[in-house]
Amino acid sequence: GENVEQHPSTLSVQEGDSAVIKCTYSDSASNYFPWYKQELGKGPQLIIDIRSNVGEKKDQRIAVTLNKTAKHFSLHITETQPEDSAVYFCAAGSVTGGFKTIFGAGTRLFVKA
Amino acid sequence: EPEVTQTPSHQVTQMGQEVILRCVPISNHLYFYWYRQILGQKVEFLVSFYNNEISEKSEIFDDQFSVERPDGSNFTLKIRSTKLEDSAMYFCASSAGGMNTEAFFGQGTRLTVV
Numbered sequence: 001g002e003n004v005e006q007h008p009s010t011l012s013v014q015e016g017d018s019a020v021i022k023c024t025y026s027d028s029a030s031n032y033f034p035w036y037k038q039e040l041g042k043g044p045q046l047i048i049d050i051r052s053n054v055g056e057k058k059d060q061r062i063a064v065t066l067n068k069t070a071k072h073f074s075l076h077i078t079e080t081q082p083e084d085s086a087v088y089f090c091a092a093g094s095v096t097g098g099f100k101t102i103f104g105a106g107t108r109l110f111v112k113a
Numbered sequence: 114e115p116e117v118t119q120t121p122s123h124q125v126t127q128m129g130q131e132v133i134l135r136c137v138p139i140s141n142h143l144y145f146y147w148y149r150q151i152l153g154q155k156v157e158f159l160v161s162f163y164n165n166e167i168s169e170k171s172e173i174f175d176d177q178f179s180v181e182r183p184d185g186s187n188f189t190l191k192i193r194s195t196k197l198e199d200s201a202m203y204f205c206a207s208s209a210g211g212m213n214t215e216a217f218f219g220q221g222t223r224l225t226v227v
Binding site for chain 1: 158161216
């Protein structure tokens with residue numbers, strides 16, 4: 001079945017450094033790739049997304065890249081701040097036969113001041 | 114800012130009992146979803162709903178689960194006979210378009226089955 005692999009499971013960086021989280025997906029029909037940030041006790045919140053017709057997208061300190069051939073996509077956070085500390089989930093969505101989004105296992109990011 | 118609201122925030126139920134989790138999606142959204150997250154694990158897709166019918170469901174969403182949009186505002190998830198392993202955080206989400214548009218998540222309902 002469909003699967004999304006996410007690495008690393010835990011990432012610790014110094015404030016100001018960059019953080020990179022990588023995901024791979026298995027369903028060739030996936031055409032939408034959102035990234036969510038989840039803080040303790042809250043629901044996932046979309047921080048950026050990318051569609052299959054785009055290879056890269058940037059929003060201030062956050063950028064995502066997509067390689068459809070390799071079925072890889074990545075999240076890059078630059079100039080990290082302590083408030084970036086949270087769990088980040090990648091996901092892959094498809095509209096083939098219905099609407100379904102498969103999440104990765106999550107990356108717990110710690111930004112040390 | 115519009116938001117998805119879920120009630121209750123925490124539900125404790127006896128094993129074998131029926132529970133109904135309630136959600137009020139964002140008012141102009143047309144697509145609705147339920148996800149669950151067992152403590153410390155990934156967010157798992159349960160079901161998507163559009164045009165008053167299930168659009169897609171996962172293998173988790175078996176005959177014990179059902180969804181309903183009883184009126185113009187609520188979207189509910191019913192678990193007929195709860196099991197201990199149903200204990201999880203359940204998230205409702207909604208989106209204006211299909212799955213390639215932003216889904217907004219509620220704060221979740223923590224279901225504890227004892």
